[in-house]
Amino acid sequence: MIDIFKNFVNAISSPVVIFSAATAVFALFVTFPRQATSKPVSLAVLIGALAFFGLGLTDKHFRSIVFMPDNVPIVGLIFIFGYFTWYAMRKAVINDMRVERGEPTVEQTETNEKVLVFPYLIFIEFVTALAYAVILVLWSIFLKAPLEEPANPTVSPNPSKAPWYFLGLQEMLVYFDPWIAGVLLPTLIILGLCAIPYIDRDPSGSGYYSFKGRKAVIVTYLFGFWILWTLLVIMGTFLRGPNWNFFGPFEAWDAHKVVPLLNVNLSELIFIKWLGIGLPKQWFIREAPGILLTALYLAVPPLILARTKLKEVYKKLGPARYQIMVFLLLMMLSLPIKMYLRWAFNLKYIVAIPEFFFNI
Amino acid sequence: MSDKPKFDLGKIITESQIYKSMFRHGYSTSERDRALSVMTNVFFHLHPVKVRKSGARFGFTWCAGGLSFFVFLTLVVSGILLMFYYRPTVEHAYNDIMALREHVPFGIMRELHRWGAHAMIITVWLHMFRVFMTGSYKPPREFNWVIGVILLVLTMLLSFTGYLLPWDQLAMWAITVGSNMARATPFLGHEGPGAALLALGDIQLVHSGSDVRFALLGGRFVGAGALLRFYILHCVAIPTAVVILMSVHFWRIRKDGGISGPL
Numbered sequence: 001m002i003d004i005f006k007n008f009v010n011a012i013s014s015p016v017v018i019f020s021a022a023t024a025v026f027a028l029f030v031t032f033p034r035q036a037t038s039k040p041v042s043l044a045v046l047i048g049a050l051a052f053f054g055l056g057l058t059d060k061h062f063r064s065i066v067f068m069p070d071n072v073p074i075v076g077l078i079f080i081f082g083y084f085t086w087y088a089m090r091k092a093v094i095n096d097m098r099v100e101r102g103e104p105t106v107e108q109t110e111t112n113e114k115v116l117v118f119p120y121l122i123f124i125e126f127v128t129a130l131a132y133a134v135i136l137v138l139w140s141i142f143l144k145a146p147l148e149e150p151a152n153p154t155v156s157p158n159p160s161k162a163p164w165y166f167l168g169l170q171e172m173l174v175y176f177d178p179w180i181a182g183v184l185l186p187t188l189i190i191l192g193l194c195a196i197p198y199i200d201r202d203p204s205g206s207g208y209y210s211f212k213g214r215k216a217v218i219v220t221y222l223f224g225f226w227i228l229w230t231l232l233v234i235m236g237t238f239l240r241g242p243n244w245n246f247f248g249p250f251e252a253w254d255a256h257k258v259v260p261l262l263n264v265n266l267s268e269l270i271f272i273k274w275l276g277i278g279l280p281k282q283w284f285i286r287e288a289p290g291i292l293l294t295a296l297y298l299a300v301p302p303l304i305l306a307r308t309k310l311k312e313v314y315k316k317l318g319p320a321r322y323q324i325m326v327f328l329l330l331m332m333l334s335l336p337i338k339m340y341l342r343w344a345f346n347l348k349y350i351v352a353i354p355e356f357f358f359n360i
Numbered sequence: 361m362s363d364k365p366k367f368d369l370g371k372i373i374t375e376s377q378i379y380k381s382m383f384r385h386g387y388s389t390s391e392r393d394r395a396l397s398v399m400t401n402v403f404f405h406l407h408p409v410k411v412r413k414s415g416a417r418f419g420f421t422w423c424a425g426g427l428s429f430f431v432f433l434t435l436v437v438s439g440i441l442l443m444f445y446y447r448p449t450v451e452h453a454y455n456d457i458m459a460l461r462e463h464v465p466f467g468i469m470r471e472l473h474r475w476g477a478h479a480m481i482i483t484v485w486l487h488m489f490r491v492f493m494t495g496s497y498k499p500p501r502e503f504n505w506v507i508g509v510i511l512l513v514l515t516m517l518l519s520f521t522g523y524l525l526p527w528d529q530l531a532m533w534a535i536t537v538g539s540n541m542a543r544a545t546p547f548l549g550h551e552g553p554g555a556a557l558l559a560l561g562d563i564q565l566v567h568s569g570s571d572v573r574f575a576l577l578g579g580r581f582v583g584a585g586a587l588l589r590f591y592i593l594h595c596v597a598i599p600t601a602v603v604i605l606m607s608v609h610f611w612r613i614r615k616d617g618g619i620s621g622p623l
Contacts, residue, residue: 140471182541197502
């Protein structure tokens with residue numbers, strides 16, 4: 001029975017299935033927040049997650065990965081973030097319902113009341129610090145920090161993984177070259193985070209949990225945080241084995257697993273497969289379709305959206321803020337787009353100019 | 361029932377001769393005393409005397425920011441203790457860590473530091489998540505959010521630089537994988553797009569001995585130079601930047617109107 005379940009999970013596990021399933025769950029969560037945070041649904045999800053985890057622990061391989069000392073915090077992180085996402089959404093839903101009925105939000109009912117920092121706030125901080133200290137000491141007593149063989153530049157472990165909080169970036173390396181996955185996208189993540197308050201300036205949603213009035217902003221942020229970052233960290237940690245090959249959660253990491261690499265560039269698809277004339281010699285002719293496509297991707301959506309769906313947003317933000325916002329959103333979406341292109345067409349590069357190390 | 365004297369342990373203790381001999385006067389709970397205890401204490405003084413009731417609630421802030429600060433303090437303390445026993449050289453680093461593990465009975469200082477580092481990343485992410493979900497980044501707090509983002513990046517860099525110091529296989533190859541990305545920096549990395557364009561005639565300006573990765577590692581690969589650089593970044597340079605930015609971050613909370621509340 002358990003074996004059937006494990007084999008089933010292994011068989012359906014692949015980046016495309018997990019990414020799509022997670023996106024679907026995410027879409028349901030933000031479309032029906034009231035139902036998703038209701039007691040029966042959230043209890044069912046919690047029990048389901050714990051059951052999966054508990055069942056997984058009966059598997060030797062699953063256990064060895066989950067209890068790898070440096071992976072323990074990520075297991076904790078999944079449950080902590082899951083809980084707090086639920087918690088924040090629950091508060092937002094309650095506040096939204098109160099606003100609908102014409103009542104003030106929970107925070108509004110006591111915002112004009114002031115309490116003394118000592119003892120009320122200091123007490124909370126003290127208890128939190130104390131609880132953390134106890135947890136940290138217990139964690140340190142029961143789980144030893146890892147120490148492997150002395151560093152040896154001639155023997156590289158397989159898989160070689162970056163620290164866990166950078167595994168989302170390492171996972172992006174599957175789909176993008178290092179200059180994008182390791183430099184451009186992290187820079188844009190940082191700049192994009194910094195840009196949030198300069199794009200979303202409406203002070204009305206500040207200081208209390210809410211969802212309805214800030215739906216687009218919250219959905220974008222949660223999608224980036226959960227799907228494009230945390231999910232990739234989880235996949236990179238638990239499901240990527242030797243040679244960065246993908247393994248199911250109950251699949252032993254076989255260093256000799258053979259995965260055929262059939263990836264092709266857009267230029268090869270167009271000139272060889274569709275036109276049947278062979279690759280042109282000059283790179284700018286060869287890559288013209290890809291460059292054109294990229295340029296269109298970055299230029300056309302902002303123009304169209306400014307006149308249609310985002311007309312009001314455009315009016316509110318002005319041209320400069322609007323352009324920056326759409327550019328950041330397009331760059332964010334380029335990751336899932338490239339992922340699906342890879343899964344659907346084995347597409348390697350849209351633009352490939354190895355002459356200048358410039359591959360998109 | 362009601363006229364029966366209640367058993368009050370607190371009263372028995374505070375009115376005993378032993379207690380009175382230690383604490384000459386009682387514990388005052390007047391508003392004035394409570395305000396003074398914040399104002400006359402340099403650490404408590406980071407706070408205002410009074411805060412919005414909605415903002416003081418654990419359910420609102422999750423105490424994630426305060427906890428991040430506390431975790432940082434524990435990391436400073438455990439880190440200083442570790443520095444007494446650790447030499448950042450290729451010949452000593454691994455053995456010093458090994459000695460900490462083998463020669464100290466019940467020693468958990470390295471564990472406190474390593475798990476604390478992981479915990480700090482989680483609490484900082486959580487703090488950002490909470491601030492976002494309550495819309496607390498909105499004007500007038502936008503610049504404090506930016507400082508927060510920089511602090512988040514510095515937290516991860518602190519953890520990243522510390523990852524190398526045990527000088528075992530895990531450390532060395534994680535940093536190798538991580539720093540290989542720097543090779544591909546546009547223009548500044550020798551395998552990055554555009555780097556080949558930076559040349560004077562036949563002389564390449566950006567090569568493996570002059571690019572950003574070389575600057576980060578102090579060499580062409582993760583070796584003695586990288587260990588020393590990461591040690592100094594980890595113990596001196598980044599913590600200094602973090603402390604300065606944290607001071608601004610905390611100061612700005614108060615200048616921007618305290619913990620955010622609804623209008």
